[in-house]
Amino acid sequence: MDDAxxxxxxxQGEQECFRHLVERYQKRAVAHATAILFxxxxxxxxxxxxxxxxxxxxxxxxxxxxxYQWFYVLLRNRCFKLTAKxxxxxxxxESMLLTSQSGISGxxxxxxxxxxxxxxxxxREIVCLKYFDGLSYDELxxxxxxxxxxVMSRLFNARRRLQRKLVxxxxx
Amino acid sequence: MKEITCEDVLMSQMAVADGEQxxxxxxxxxxxxxxxxxxxxxxxxxxxxxxxLAGHTLSEPRVDLWPAxxxxxxxxxxxxxxxxxxxxxxxxxxxxxxxEMLPARDLGLAFKLVPLVIVxxxxxxxxxxxxxxxxxxxxxx
Numbered sequence: 001m002d003d004a005x006x007x008x009x010x011x012q013g014e015q016e017c018f019r020h021l022v023e024r025y026q027k028r029a030v031a032h033a034t035a036i037l038f039x040x041x042x043x044x045x046x047x048x049x050x051x052x053x054x055x056x057x058x059x060x061x062x063x064x065x066x067x068y069q070w071f072y073v074l075l076r077n078r079c080f081k082l083t084a085k086x087x088x089x090x091x092x093x094e095s096m097l098l099t100s101q102s103g104i105s106g107x108x109x110x111x112x113x114x115x116x117x118x119x120x121x122x123x124r125e126i127v128c129l130k131y132f133d134g135l136s137y138d139e140l141x142x143x144x145x146x147x148x149x150x151v152m153s154r155l156f157n158a159r160r161r162l163q164r165k166l167v168x169x170x171x172x
Numbered sequence: 173m174k175e176i177t178c179e180d181v182l183m184s185q186m187a188v189a190d191g192e193q194x195x196x197x198x199x200x201x202x203x204x205x206x207x208x209x210x211x212x213x214x215x216x217x218x219x220x221x222x223x224x225l226a227g228h229t230l231s232e233p234r235v236d237l238w239p240a241x242x243x244x245x246x247x248x249x250x251x252x253x254x255x256x257x258x259x260x261x262x263x264x265x266x267x268x269x270x271x272e273m274l275p276a277r278d279l280g281l282a283f284k285l286v287p288l289v290i291v292x293x294x295x296x297x298x299x300x301x302x303x304x305x306x307x308x309x310x311x312x313x
Contacts, residue, residue, distance in 0.1 A: 015245055022241050027232040035230065044235065051241045052248075098228045130190070130196060131225040137192050156183050163217045166224065 003067045010058045016057070022051055025068055030074055034097055035128040036079040036121045039086075046082050050075040072143060076125070083121045098132075115165035123158035130155060176204050181211050182218070189222055257297050264290055 001009075001020050009017040026047060033043035033050075053074045061070060097116065100109040116124050129135045129143060140151045176196060179211050180205045184194035194201065205211050271279065295302055 005194055005276070015249070018245070019238055019242070022238045026213060026235050026237045026277050030235050030237075031230040034233070040233070044237065047235075048240055048244070051237065053243050055241075055247075096233075099231045101227045104227045109228060112228060116182060127225075128230060131227065132230040137187070137190070149277050152183060152187065156179075159186065159218065162224055163214075163221050166221065172300075 005061065007058065007061055007063070007067060008021065010055070011061070015055075018051075018055055019068060021054070021071075025071065026051075028068065028069070030095075032125075032128065033075060033079050035116075035132075036076065036125050037082060038097070038117055038121075038124070040096055042082050042086060043079075047075065050078045050158070053078070069143065073117040073145070073147070076144075111166060115162050117159055118165055119161055123154060126151070126154050127158050127162070178204075178208060178211050178214070181205060181208070182214050185211075185215055186218065189218070215267055217229055261290055261297075 003021065003024070006017045006020040010021075025119070029047045029050065030040075030043050033046045034040055037043050049136065054071050057074070061067070095115050098109050100106070102112075116127065119163065121125065124143065126140060129140055135143060137148050137151050140146075140155075141148045142152070180196060181201055184196050184201055185205075187194045188198075188201075205215065265287070267292075271283070
């Protein structure tokens with residue numbers, strides 16, 4: 001079953017077809033929510049709530065968009081509601097956000113995660129979508145519903161802060 | 173022509189590294205960079221950061237949210253239909269009251285038992301025994 005068929009059948013009242021969408025996108029959604037919230041338990045909660053929101057609103061789904069693009073708006077709304085209420089509490093003793101390629105030490109990865117932790121949730125989100133998901137500036141503008149100029153300045157500021165945290169230790 | 177600042181150059185160089193169109197021409201950028209030690213230093217740091225980021229991906233955790241989501245959807249669906257029997261009982265009571273208010277009409281014993289039937293129906297619906305004694309109740313001292 002593809003997404004379009006699953007969505008159409010959900011819209012006709014076949015709840016079981018929603019399972020296809022949850023199982024297909026839950027890992028990616030939890031990874032994105034963890035990037036914003038920096039807390040795995042909160043990320044699971046936010047993703048669960050976002051899927052419930054998606055189920056309620058599936059009748060209004062715009063078929064011109066992909067499911068995940070539409071769902072991501074619901075997910076980030078849930079995440080930012082949570083960030084307003086809670087502070088990240090998870091300790092950073094081990095990597096929970098990133099996987100490194102071979103040749104990169106665990107210490108380096110942990111250092112990068114700590115630097116990401118020091119950013120604001122919005123900066124962390126844009127860095128992750130740009131450098132780990134590979135979205136273009138135009139795609140970021142659509143995903144985050146902000147102008148392209150804001151994409152560039154937010155990314156630039158986030159990178160600067162990461163550089164200040166990381167690069168002196170990397171001996172440029 | 174607008175004067176180009178270090179921030180303009182660094183933001184444009186970031187765009188170039190990200191495969192996007194810069195705001196300024198490559199010639200303008202390289203002229204500024206060649207004469208600016210600060211930009212040269214910042215660009216070295218920026219390259220190191222790019223290399224570090226390129227060596228990582230987002231972890232996709234093991235997760236199975238479907239049972240919890242399914243449970244929430246089922247609860248929501250059942251809750252949506254739960255009010256209907258109560259609405260029906262309410263409607264029956266209103267109709268009964270209106271009929272009772274009709275002047276000089278004796279509708280018989282069966283009609284007088286209708287409220288009792290409705291009350292029994294209500295207790296069946298909410299699955300409660302009205303004769304059960306709640307042993308957990310404690311008198312306040």
